[in-house]
Amino acid sequence: MFSEFLQYLLSGITIGSTYGLVGLGFFIIYNASHVINFAQGEFVMIGGMGTVFMMQAGLPMPVAIIMAILLTIVIGMLLEKLAIEPSRKNASVVTLIIITIGASIFLRGLAQVVWDKDFHTMPAFSGEETIHILGAVIVPQNLWVLGGGGVIVLAIMYFFGRTALGKAMLATAYNPLAAQLVGINIRTTLLWSFGLSGLLGAIAGILVAPITFTSYDIGIMLGLKGFCAVILGGFSHGWAAIVGGIIVGVAESLGAGYISSEYKDAIAFIIILLVLFFMPDGLFGRRGTDRV
Amino acid sequence: MLKVSGLTSHYGRIQALYGIDLEVHEGELVVLVGGNGAGKTTLLRTISGVQPMTGGSIEFKGRDMGQMSADARVMYGIAQVPEGRQMFGPLSVEDNLCLGAFTRRMRGLDTDLEKMYAMFPILKTKRKDPAGTLSGGQQQMLAIARALMARPKLLLLDEPSMGLAPNLVREIFGTILELKAEGTTIFLVEQNAFAALSIADRGYVLETGRIVLSDSGAALLDNDRVKQAYLGL
Numbered sequence: 001m002f003s004e005f006l007q008y009l010l011s012g013i014t015i016g017s018t019y020g021l022v023g024l025g026f027f028i029i030y031n032a033s034h035v036i037n038f039a040q041g042e043f044v045m046i047g048g049m050g051t052v053f054m055m056q057a058g059l060p061m062p063v064a065i066i067m068a069i070l071l072t073i074v075i076g077m078l079l080e081k082l083a084i085e086p087s088r089k090n091a092s093v094v095t096l097i098i099i100t101i102g103a104s105i106f107l108r109g110l111a112q113v114v115w116d117k118d119f120h121t122m123p124a125f126s127g128e129e130t131i132h133i134l135g136a137v138i139v140p141q142n143l144w145v146l147g148g149g150g151v152i153v154l155a156i157m158y159f160f161g162r163t164a165l166g167k168a169m170l171a172t173a174y175n176p177l178a179a180q181l182v183g184i185n186i187r188t189t190l191l192w193s194f195g196l197s198g199l200l201g202a203i204a205g206i207l208v209a210p211i212t213f214t215s216y217d218i219g220i221m222l223g224l225k226g227f228c229a230v231i232l233g234g235f236s237h238g239w240a241a242i243v244g245g246i247i248v249g250v251a252e253s254l255g256a257g258y259i260s261s262e263y264k265d266a267i268a269f270i271i272i273l274l275v276l277f278f279m280p281d282g283l284f285g286r287r288g289t290d291r292v
Numbered sequence: 293m294l295k296v297s298g299l300t301s302h303y304g305r306i307q308a309l310y311g312i313d314l315e316v317h318e319g320e321l322v323v324l325v326g327g328n329g330a331g332k333t334t335l336l337r338t339i340s341g342v343q344p345m346t347g348g349s350i351e352f353k354g355r356d357m358g359q360m361s362a363d364a365r366v367m368y369g370i371a372q373v374p375e376g377r378q379m380f381g382p383l384s385v386e387d388n389l390c391l392g393a394f395t396r397r398m399r400g401l402d403t404d405l406e407k408m409y410a411m412f413p414i415l416k417t418k419r420k421d422p423a424g425t426l427s428g429g430q431q432q433m434l435a436i437a438r439a440l441m442a443r444p445k446l447l448l449l450d451e452p453s454m455g456l457a458p459n460l461v462r463e464i465f466g467t468i469l470e471l472k473a474e475g476t477t478i479f480l481v482e483q484n485a486f487a488a489l490s491i492a493d494r495g496y497v498l499e500t501g502r503i504v505l506s507d508s509g510a511a512l513l514d515n516d517r518v519k520q521a522y523l524g525l
């Protein structure tokens with residue numbers, strides 16, 4: 001009984017951490033530009049698929065991972081440069097969001113053509129030997145996901161709390177006019193925010209690929225789950241997206257285990273609807289104090 | 293130091309500035325007065341490069357600024373204290389100050405921070421507080437200090453006394469005089485024409501996007517048209 005519950009909980013936390021990382025990507029771009037980047041899920045896909053295909057091409061895993069991450073960062077920045085930047089001056093935020101939806105469709109199509117439409121597995125980072133915890137069973141990759149997620153959250157907190165570029169991103173989010181007047185180039189800031197989101201998405205995709213599978217279209221679901229994570233956590237704090245992701249992951253895993261796995265994907269949508277109805281600022285949102 | 297010639301600016305099809313000519317010389321305190329909607333803020337924003345200019349030229353230290361991005365202008369030494377303070381509300385007072393030095397890549401901050409805290413001790417007391425929680429007067433001090441963190445050669449101030457109690461207005465004007473004494477060149481925009489013109493070397497009067505008068509501060513204070521329109525005499 002308890003071991004079953006623990007099993008659902010652990011797999012929920014694991015998958016939920018990746019949702020959280022995807023959500024963090026949404027969070028960063030939203031804060032820099034108020035745009036919801038619906039191509040965020042495709043960053044996840046490119047991270048996983050990129051690694052798989054570079055390994056097929058003969059690269060050792062660590063090299064393939066680094067290359068896939070760099071590729072995703074570049075694609076993120078290209079998306080900003082080619083699709084967002086030219087329209088930013090004259091288009092509304094809604095238009096920009098629609099552009100990101102278009103970009104996500106394009107990237108998915110491109111992945112089908114350049115790679116393929118099959119499911120791929122990626123080897124685990126450090127073997128498949130199971131670990132038993134109080135009757136529940138996990139694989140080492142679960143620990144990689146949790147550890148990797150933890151490290152990234154700390155790195156992001158350091159980035160926004162201590163570095164000039166991180167502070168500049170926050171400043172641009174809070175007051176773009178003042179940001180320009182202190183000499184922040186808000187176009188560059190936006191470009192970096194897309195690069196950083198690409199980085200986060202790719203890492204999420206690479207960490208989770210050995211557990212799930214990867215294919216050209218996994219970005220749709222992972223993107224929506226990540227969106228759900230950030231809606232649930234609210235757009236005020238980066239860590240809230242991770243907490244939101246873990247809640248979604250656990251709810252999904254418990255729902256699939258105790259109710260029916262057919263409803264697994266529906267749970268995320270139910271959460272989105274409930275949050276939007278009852279807590280539009282998310283669990284940790286703060287109202288009104290943001291833009292003074 | 294700053295030379296604006298024939299400057300025009302538009303909001304869409306609505307013209308806000310009609311061929312502005314003005315100059316600010318090194319070490320001067322120049323004041324621009326004008327009523328609501330005259331175009332004062334638009335002029336300052338255009339000089340800072342956050343509002344597009346549609347004609348004319350802006351020269352700073354002999355260099356054409358017209359095509360330069362806003363951040364480059366800060367780098368060359370033009371900093372602005374914008375209308376309405378424009379804080380980074382959720383960020384701490386100290387973060388706001390550090391961001392002021394962004395064009396210096398936020399290096400060598402400690403001496404500058406100490407200088408600001410000496411000038412505005414209240415900011416030191418509140419340095420960990422979110423800027424958005426400060427009172428209006430404190431925010432105005434922070435806005436001035438933040439602009440000074442860029443070590444500007446020319447400081448643009450947009451109605452720094454707006455909405456402040458008389459004793460705070462006096463304090464802000466005192467600070468402006470101190471900055472001038474230290475050698476900072478200042479271009480001050482004010483609706484509080486009497487106080488501003490009293491401390492000005494020279495002044496301009498802006499009406500509906502046009503400069504209609506320019507003279508020494510004292511002469512403008514004595515001008516009948518100014519007396520009638522801006523001093524309520």
Ligand SMILES: Nc1ncnc2c1ncn2[C@@H]1O[C@H](COP(=O)(O)OP(=O)(O)OP(=O)(O)O)[C@@H](O)[C@H]1O
Nearest residue numbers: 303306308326327328329330331332333334335483
């Ligand atoms: N964003 C905008 N869009 C359209 N018109 C604008 C905009 N901002 C200002 N204007 C118009 O441009 C003119 C000049 O405005 P501006 O804000 O520069 O005046 P101001 O002298 O700073 O006034 P105040 O003393 O109230 O601050 C006004 O007629 C105003 O209505």
Ligand SMILES: [Mg+2]
Nearest residue numbers: 332333334375
């Ligand atoms: Mg104004």
